[in-house]
Amino acid sequence: MGLVRRALTSRPVVGLAGGAALLALSACGTPQGADKDPKADPSEAAASTSATAKADPTTPVADPAHAVAPPGPFDGKQYGDDLLLVSQDSLSEDDLATITGVTVRGKKGVAAYTQLSYGQFSVENKLFNIAAVDPGDYRRFTGNGSATFQEQWDRIAGGEVAIPKTLEKDLVPDSEGYLAVDEEKIHIGALFPGGVDGVDAVVNTKWGQALGLPEDNAVLINTGLSSPQVVRKKIENAFGKDRFSISALDIVAQSGIDPGTYQQAIPVGAFSDAVGVFRYTPIGGGRIAPDPAWVKAHIVTEVVPILGSVTCNKYLMPQLKAALAEIVTSKLADKIHPGEYAGCYYPRFIAGSTQLSNHSFGLALDLNVPGNQRGTVGQMDRVVVAIFKKWGFAWGGDWAYTDPMHFELARIVNPG
Template sequence: MALARRARLTAGLTAGASALLVAALLSGCGTSSKDAGEKDDPTKAAASTSAVPTNALDPAHAVSAPGRFDGTQYGDDLLLVSDETLPADVLKQIVGITVGTGKAQKKGIAAYDLLSYGNFSVENKLYNIAAVDAAKYRAFTGSRSAEFQEQWDRVAGGEIAIMDRLQKEIPVDGEGYVEVGKQRLHVGAWSPAEVDAIDAMVNEKWGETLGLPEDNAILINTGIASPQAVREVIEKRFGVKRFSITALDIVASEGLDLKAYQNVIPVGAFGDAVGVFRYRPIGGGRIAPDPGWVKAHIVTEQVPILGTVTCNRYMMPQLKAALAEVQASKLADKIHPDEYAGCYYPRFIAGSNKLSNHSFGLALDFNVPGNQRGTVGQMDRGVVAIFKRWGFAWGGDWAYTDPMHFELAKIVNPG
């Protein structure tokens, strides 16, 4: 990733608008002793950094420390995500958007930050991750997070910060590490950041290692312009499917934006099997994936023991090989075809707006009655061992067990 490109944070597109916006935010939040008039160039203030920390836990992934927080804050109104780096001409068009007409016309974007954005899977739940420049991004994360200096120093030092709302949900091993796309990252902080569409954040070097698309997302503050009006201009100019646009006030209220198309950009083993997964929530916990993605990825085929299944075509060779080995090992009677609960079903996990790997056809549930969530279950351990050899993770190993569940963890070529 070209780190120099990440130096661009346009904060306040006119000096007057910037001063008004900063003054309003600081008077409401009381986060700085500086007079807003002293901040005539918030971009320079946001870019203040110091040298790479000498005590970084992961020196190979360390970047310059962000320095002390200067009090600059912006709201988080919209998150726009593309499946590739935003071209310079497209970015220029977005940043230059205006809303209204005549004397009522105004700038649509008061401040923005570019992020590298993607998704990772942990225990059958999909989470959003962003590679950020801590010195700039912190201004959008709310006062508690922005002032949490240790968090930003640790992110700069090569650790991951995970939102504190997920502390009881995302498993961390005994040494304080979490697995992201088959990489182990040390959890440096449980973050109070308020950008609800981002579950975890790392620095730019980790973004490169994880394979996140460079600068493919833009976090937007619309200032005095209506976020909905800005979104409508973006969708009119680029089409509703060019980007996924999340209205962050809707996410924060735990609702679902039924108008929004969303992109899933996986890191790790799922990259080839998922590609870019585009969907739209349609209510009732269901989603509508892009028909082109379904046509390219989802197939119905015959497999040993279970019979006809509908799954992701990239998983099918491993699934067939695992079931064939179960059969050859005289363990076929340990899998009950009449207790198979399916592979591909595009919907959110019950009671949440998180996708599971079933949405991509990369997980299957069988022997359901005797293997309920939260139990040890009755799954034959010989069957489990075979599935693990063929690249599957087993839900019975999880902190909150799901012993009926197997999901693709790595690509294994049956040869």
């Protein structure tokens, strides 16, 4: 059979080695490719698999436009995932050399590393982490069950996305098996166990470029025999605590977040202009403390029709005002109840989780709360909903697990 483009057939998930699972492609054959050495020595650059995959009838490729060369058979070399360092911009060669050259008691503090492009995307008011990786290199840091799951890495190289089995219900694909990442759709090729904590979706470097992820702005680090906390401290001493977000992944695995440490979100797509880089620190009780400079630059309090004074992201305000003004002129103002408005900007994690919502950025608002609880059809007037959609908002009533009180910015619309 020849190459398969986007017309893929969704089939039942089947079990594979290590408990991993795969969504089957409508193609046959076994991917072939040259294996490569990992970055076991930080001074040595690993070979890249970012070259465009050639049309080979023996290699199943889901999306040739976003394919890279397949990684080839796994050679068994594996490393632990101890630290994840994220910068808002691409790391310079000097920065990388300083990070990977850290020593602890005269020995290398970084035993192995791999670079990735890292950011966040939003699905149903939850922010998820996405990494664009070199499949052959990154697999070495993902644990035995995932690293040895050959078809997963071939699928990623072929232009598909892999997600953890644990997020199967959160990252809901459409009827054809595609995951919406901003305005792009990427076919889900694999569901995997384990993986790297702090990474919710994995794509190849071609997709990273298409999504606008900052290129090579993150480093996944194995500290070998050195303490991850000591290595992190050394890096912070070299650059300052606020230069990078550095998470200890053993702590993330236990609690979902590294408490008290500087964090940053780098949304892709429609939110990139409205959010930029969102810096914050978890402070306990589900709360976060955003960088005051970010708040000053993005959050404003203004008077809008119907609701009166609201505090939201300044990029949201023109569209919110336009939507509410049209609701007024359509004589539907009585369909929105100011006394049941539950706010727009509140910086905290989603209740019971360590995930940010779009409320953290001031890009969502909750209306008519009592009659529009989660999991219900809700009582929101559907003409009001249509007006909000016209002005660039998504409605929570359309979600798999409905949230009909919720409206969030989905695209930028210029009111003129």
